[in-house]
Amino acid sequence: MLMAAGLGAAQLFFTWLFHLKLRREVSREAEPHVPPVSVIVPCREAADSLAAGVRALLAQEYGGRREFIFVVADAADPAYGRLRAILADAPGARARVVVSGVEPKRCSAKLANLLGALPHVAADSEALLFTDSDLVVPPDWMRRMLAPLRDPSVGAASSAMIYLPCGGFWGFLRSVWMAASVVYFSLLERAAGQSLALRRGDFEAWGVARVWEASLLEDMPVTTLARRHGKRVEFVSAAMPHSSDGCDARGFFSVFNRWIVCFRVYDPFLWLLGLSVTLLKCWIVLRGAWLGTYAPALCLYGADAANLGLVFAILRARFPERWLYHSVLAAASAPLLWAAYAVNFGNSLFSSTVVWAGRRYRVRGPQEVRSC
Secondary structure, three states: OHHHHHHHHHHHHHHHHHHHHHHHHHHOOOOOOOOOEEEEEEOOOOOOOHHHHHHHHHOOOOOOOEEEEEEEOOOOOHHHHHHHHHHHOOOOOOEEEEEOOOOOOOOOHHHHHHHHHHHHOOOOOOEEEEEOOOOEOOOOHHHHHHHHHHOOOEEEEEOOOEEOOOOOHHHHHHHHHHHHHHHHHHHHOOOEOOEEEEEHHHHHHOOHHHHHOOOOOOHHHHHHHHHHOOOEEEEOHHHOOEEOOOOOHHHHHHHHHHHHHHHHHHOHHHHHHHHHHHHHHHHHHHHHHHHOOOHHHHHHHHHHHHHHHHHHHHHHOOOOOOOOOHHHHHHHOHHHHHHHHHHHHHHHHHOOEEEEOOEEEEEEEOOEEEEO
């Protein structure tokens, strides 16, 4: 019982710290830092939110010089024509669509696109910003993401996405999982590829492009490189973008499994921490069932339910029109989240294969990635 209560109290404590951090950031304006910036957005197919995401980027409140580079692997991709049509309605924007033409073999298709976009970056750009095409960023996203780079101790600024409940069981469960995860991304200062900002000088000096040539993800290697060079990653809670595209069972487990496998490969400490917490929760429940007492399991469920409800209540303040009644549903789904974590951590113990955007990758090490 004490173990269950202690674990629940620790989760609530971290969630409350996240709440304080988010409230502190939202209450103050981002410090003015407006270097010339290139925003690189890898695109594939045509997500429902593509138009909203592109328009949110082009409408950013930013006083410096900016350019937007949307990159697709092939001109036959449906996203190519749709992007050109969207940009045609914004003639004043400094934005263009480029074709990478790179076939991924030792890296993911996403990284192949990012690498293919780098030669198109303007010579005077001092910062690089990366985000995904299926996300909608807040109006001050660019200012908030670049503000931390004023501090020389910061090597990268980052912010994870929020997946809004969008109808359907699997979409809702994904929103619960990702909402709970963002708390730890924020406090543990890990980079997230959904919003990633670096100085161009650091990007080149650290050899980020060379590392990406043999990686699956762009964000976890950046965390490693920043620390290797004595820099830290600043998580910008107030800049979190959001997505509301649909999700089915295959999509839920594909994304979940990719994250867990990649944590095992790129961030073993965080993977081991998550595995330990999952095993501890399973042990509390199974031991109670074996002894015929359900009090520890109920205590654990109550603590997890309270934590998930609090996370959703915090995020509801940012997205009030979308999160009106979901706090209660999130609290009730705690056992489902336990099961999802158990399944995916179990899979990560024995498998190094992930499926991403219709491709299969074998990830045997941080620089050992093969498309298969």
